[in-house]
Amino acid sequence: MISSIRLYFLGxxxxxxxxxxxxxxxxxxxxxxxxxxxxxxxxxxxLMKSSLSLMRIKKIFITHFHGDHFxxxxxxIQTMSFYGRTEPLEIYGPxxxxxxxxxxxxxxxxxLNFEMRIEELKGSGSIDFGDYSVAYAKASHxxxxxxxxxxxxxxxxxxxxxxxxxxxxxxxxxxIRKEGSAxxxxxxxxxxxxxxxxxxxxxxSYSGDTRRDESLLDLFKNSTVLIHExxxxxxxxxxxxxxGHSTGKDAGIQARDSNxxxxxxxxFSPRYNDIKPIVDEAKSIFPNVTAAEELMEMEVNIND
Amino acid sequence: MISSIRLYFLGxxxxxxxxxxxxxxxxxxxxxxxxxxxxxxxxxxxLMKSSLSLMRIKKIFITHFHGDHFxxxxxxIQTMSFYGRTEPLEIYGPxxxxxxxxxxxxxxxxxLNFEMRIEELKGSGSIDFGDYSVAYAKASHxxxxxxxxxxxxxxxxxxxxxxxxxxxxxxxxxxIRKEGSAxxxxxxxxxxxxxxxxxxxxxxSYSGDTRRDESLLDLFKNSTVLIHExxxxxxxxxxxxxxGHSTGKDAGIQARDSNxxxxxxxxFSPRYNDIKPIVDEAKSIFPNVTAAEELMEMEVNIND
Numbered sequence: 001m002i003s004s005i006r007l008y009f010l011g012x013x014x015x016x017x018x019x020x021x022x023x024x025x026x027x028x029x030x031x032x033x034x035x036x037x038x039x040x041x042x043x044x045x046x047l048m049k050s051s052l053s054l055m056r057i058k059k060i061f062i063t064h065f066h067g068d069h070f071x072x073x074x075x076x077i078q079t080m081s082f083y084g085r086t087e088p089l090e091i092y093g094p095x096x097x098x099x100x101x102x103x104x105x106x107x108x109x110x111x112l113n114f115e116m117r118i119e120e121l122k123g124s125g126s127i128d129f130g131d132y133s134v135a136y137a138k139a140s141h142x143x144x145x146x147x148x149x150x151x152x153x154x155x156x157x158x159x160x161x162x163x164x165x166x167x168x169x170x171x172x173x174x175x176i177r178k179e180g181s182a183x184x185x186x187x188x189x190x191x192x193x194x195x196x197x198x199x200x201x202x203x204x205s206y207s208g209d210t211r212r213d214e215s216l217l218d219l220f221k222n223s224t225v226l227i228h229e230x231x232x233x234x235x236x237x238x239x240x241x242x243x244g245h246s247t248g249k250d251a252g253i254q255a256r257d258s259n260x261x262x263x264x265x266x267x268f269s270p271r272y273n274d275i276k277p278i279v280d281e282a283k284s285i286f287p288n289v290t291a292a293e294e295l296m297e298m299e300v301n302i303n304d
Numbered sequence: 305m306i307s308s309i310r311l312y313f314l315g316x317x318x319x320x321x322x323x324x325x326x327x328x329x330x331x332x333x334x335x336x337x338x339x340x341x342x343x344x345x346x347x348x349x350x351l352m353k354s355s356l357s358l359m360r361i362k363k364i365f366i367t368h369f370h371g372d373h374f375x376x377x378x379x380x381i382q383t384m385s386f387y388g389r390t391e392p393l394e395i396y397g398p399x400x401x402x403x404x405x406x407x408x409x410x411x412x413x414x415x416l417n418f419e420m421r422i423e424e425l426k427g428s429g430s431i432d433f434g435d436y437s438v439a440y441a442k443a444s445h446x447x448x449x450x451x452x453x454x455x456x457x458x459x460x461x462x463x464x465x466x467x468x469x470x471x472x473x474x475x476x477x478x479x480i481r482k483e484g485s486a487x488x489x490x491x492x493x494x495x496x497x498x499x500x501x502x503x504x505x506x507x508x509s510y511s512g513d514t515r516r517d518e519s520l521l522d523l524f525k526n527s528t529v530l531i532h533e534x535x536x537x538x539x540x541x542x543x544x545x546x547x548g549h550s551t552g553k554d555a556g557i558q559a560r561d562s563n564x565x566x567x568x569x570x571x572f573s574p575r576y577n578d579i580k581p582i583v584d585e586a587k588s589i590f591p592n593v594t595a596a597e598e599l600m601e602m603e604v605n606i607n608d
Contacts, residue, residue: 071379
């Protein structure tokens with residue numbers, strides 16, 4: 001069972017870093033394990049400055065192989081090894097991932113003490129990790145790229161009065177959750193017998209780099225949090241789109257049309273000294289917008 | 305003629321970054337051009353925070369291919385291209401440089417607008433760049449590694465009274481410096497005719513990662529500034545040496561025995577919260593020691 005889901009904005013900037021913003025990387029802590037979406041340069045240093053230990057990271061999902069989304073990997077991996085990691089690390093990415101990451105790990109003089117498991121994701125799909133799944137779909141970008149959505153499994157809300165009435169021992173509750181039923185004093189108790197409805201699992205969607213595209217609404221649908229790129233605003237809209245990106249307005253539309261609860265904007269073009277025009281555009285379409293800041297952390301609240 | 309030589313400490317830490325110190329990179333500005341010694345992760349961001357424009361960089365000298373000395377290269381190069389660079393960039397490194405840097409530049413989806421000229425340096429030697437030269441020699445490390453020394457050409461001190469007496473036009477002074485002589489009013493004027501001795505060129509030596517080794521004293525000899533690694537102190541001396549590094553004391557000995565003027569310590573092990581024991585060790589051997597700080601800048605004064 002997942003209790004806490006917490007977001008860590010390790011890098012929030014666009015195609016290259018500035019003194020104010022590093023390139024993109026977002027950590028998600030799910031109970032005791034963590035995953036990363038993208039891993040821009042300096043992600044390891046941001047992790048060290050955050051409250052998320054880099055040793056908790058089990059899986060890294062790369063959206064695509066533009067440098068600002070993955071050049072923090074070799075340094076992070078090397079430091080994990082210096083820290084004494086022996087546990088395997090899973091890295092997921094779009095078509096080409098095996099080649100790119102294979103090349104990346106063959107440069108220089110690594111001597112890693114742990115195994116890298118690289119998985120190349122093709123088309124769209126979903127990977128089941130037990131308490132949560134990660135779905136992926138094709139982004140609309142200039143090179144092969146993915147968007148991701150992490151979804152917590154739906155969760156039965158238990159009813160204390162029914163548990164007591166049926167005398168179900170506490171130590172069987174997780175078993176009934178997982179398997180749907182258990183034998184108690186010679187009788188079968190089903191999850192429905194002790195629950196009062198379903199708590200919908202939290203969902204965190206992550207756009208990486210993409211133009212606004214209706215085909216992504218299914219992936220983003222009913223997100224608790226949608227972390228969406230917003231490279232520019234209406235003043236440079238045609239350029240933004242031609243480079244495979246979204247404006248603030250595009251991000252707002254995707255949040256609104258996917259029935260998202262909260263939109264968090266990232267990947268602001270480094271050409272903007274002031275991102276207010278981008279954020280205002282998104283807010284003109286969708287009310288609940290936050291502009292990510294470096295090292296911002298945020299608890300993802302349980303859905304009602 | 306070189307007027308100003310200025311140092312920029314872009315990253316001063318050891319094998320992995322900490323929130324306080326980035327991995328190693330030192331910029332040297334020589335009049336209007338700049339070079340880098342090593343290029344650890346985040347060097348580009350440090351450059352943006354410093355007063356040295358990353359567009360001034362013409363040459364990068366990598367000491368060796370442990371990640372903390374070169375993983376800032378791909379991001380820096382990509383950003384140079386985003387900034388519109390068209391001028392070629394020269395990268396120098398030890399044996400294996402062509403392969404490593406070739407691999408590094410073939411990962412992901414680069415589209416560079418400028419040429420990379422990679423030169424692999426074997427053994428020891430010196431490269432003449434006109435107003436200065438860069439010499440290199442084999443470091444004592446665990447993998448192929450180089451130490452470097454940048455030396456300004458010696459410079460004739462001109463004597464105003466002689467210039468006036470011989471009626472040498474101002475616009476011929478540089479020619480006489482460079483070529484040793486010029487024809488003035490039908491007579492040959494030699495550099496000796498208008499000068500009063502020689503100003504010795506400034507010299508900046510850079511150790512990269514190395515054990516203390518007497519064979520390096522020739523490269524470091526008479527340095528104005530010796531930038532030397534100092535990974536640990538006497539409390540972990542045997543480990544420091546077994547990993548191919550120097551203690552503070554080792555750095556002090558190299559400075560003293562090479563007749564260096566000023567020793568600047570870099571590459572402190574990230575295991576040290578307080579580097580004072582390392583710095584004190586160096587100072588016990590050699591008086592003029594500075595511990596490099598992140599983004600420290602320093603003018604290299606003209607030798608008397």
